Amino acid sequence: MQTTAQSCPQPSFFEKNKFTILRNIAYLLVIFLLIIIPVLKIAKIDIARNEAFILGKSVSLAEGLAPVIFALGIFAILVIVLNLVLGRVFCGWICPGGWFAEIQEKFRKIWWNPKSNKGEKISYILFTVITSILFSLLFLNWVTDLRVFFYKTNPSFIPMWLVFLGMTGMFYFELFIGKRWCRVFCPTGIYQKITPYHHLYKPTLVNPDVCTDCRECVKNCPMALDPRRMAYIQDFYKGIAACIECYNCIDSCTKAQSEKCLPTAMGIVKELPPRDQDFISGKSLTKN
Ligand code: SF4
Numbered sequence: 001m002q003t004t005a006q007s008c009p010q011p012s013f014f015e016k017n018k019f020t021i022l023r024n025i026a027y028l029l030v031i032f033l034l035i036i037i038p039v040l041k042i043a044k045i046d047i048a049r050n051e052a053f054i055l056g057k058s059v060s061l062a063e064g065l066a067p068v069i070f071a072l073g074i075f076a077i078l079v080i081v082l083n084l085v086l087g088r089v090f091c092g093w094i095c096p097g098g099w100f101a102e103i104q105e106k107f108r109k110i111w112w113n114p115k116s117n118k119g120e121k122i123s124y125i126l127f128t129v130i131t132s133i134l135f136s137l138l139f140l141n142w143v144t145d146l147r148v149f150f151y152k153t154n155p156s157f158i159p160m161w162l163v164f165l166g167m168t169g170m171f172y173f174e175l176f177i178g179k180r181w182c183r184v185f186c187p188t189g190i191y192q193k194i195t196p197y198h199h200l201y202k203p204t205l206v207n208p209d210v211c212t213d214c215r216e217c218v219k220n221c222p223m224a225l226d227p228r229r230m231a232y233i234q235d236f237y238k239g240i241a242a243c244i245e246c247y248n249c250i251d252s253c254t255k256a257q258s259e260k261c262l263p264t265a266m267g268i269v270k271e272l273p274p275r276d277q278d279f280i281s282g283k284s285l286t287k288n
């Protein structure tokens with residue numbers, strides 16, 4: 001055993017965390033685009049000034065709306081196509097709401113748990129208010145010059161404040177409950193569960209003999225699944241329909257990380273290995 005451990009190099013930091021790193025890069029890229037496109041006026045509607053911009057050129061509001069409607073159509077098609085081929089990768093790799101909710105969930109575990117004191121709970125509320133405001137501004141920047149919030153004489157002043165407060169309230173609810181939003185309430189998530197989906201790549205327990213039942217994969221699944229067997233279950237909340245293909249389960253599996261030359265417990269497969277009912281129900285996960 002000692003010889004094997006010595007002759008097998010330990011995985012690098014990237015190898016141990018590759019999906020977490022790649023996913024965060026993908027999320028940040030999407031957020032960067034969501035910020036930069038309206039800031040550079042590549043596409044932006046400015047309701048407060050009654051004008052719009054396409055590729056930096058000022059156009060009428062009506063002309064500016066056309067590409068927005070087009071982009072929304074592309075978005076709906078993209079989500080369906082991704083879902084049909086790869087499952088809910090939109091949730092796990094693209095949606096900024098999912099990213100914010102994931103970060104929020106980490107703070108929730110520290111500041112809003114049964115042992116949290118008053119100060120920690122207040123910190124969590126303040127943190128949630130700030131992230132909700134930032135999230136609202138991220139989207140409102142697409143439809144208005146944000147300075148409108150300081151110009152009382154502008155006719156959009158009151159409507160924009162009402163929209164801002166409504167959006168921030170909704171985002172506050174979303175972020176306060178963390179990943180539960182993605183699991184239960186998100187309309188895009190529900191839409192993906194009820195439209196046809198096919199997870200071409202399925203995370204699952206590929207080597208039951210190696211699994212030590214440490215449950216690290218379970219603890220780190222943002223969708224509260226048991227990643228070892230969820231791909232065999234057809235259920236909106238406990239099965240493959242809920243999996244967002246984040247592969248946190250692969251990154252967190254201690255047996256995928258310990259020694260490079262040993263078989264890994266969790267893996268990604270196209271075809272699921274046959275398993276009996278005891279495995280699927282969780283009675284004999286490590287003895288199949
Ligand atoms: S089962 Fe794995 S890939 Fe699916 S949501 Fe859970 S951690 Fe992510």
Ligand code: SF4
Nearest residue numbers: 211212214215217253
């Ligand atoms: S699959 Fe990996 S992380 Fe999950 S319980 Fe088994 S050894 Fe632990």
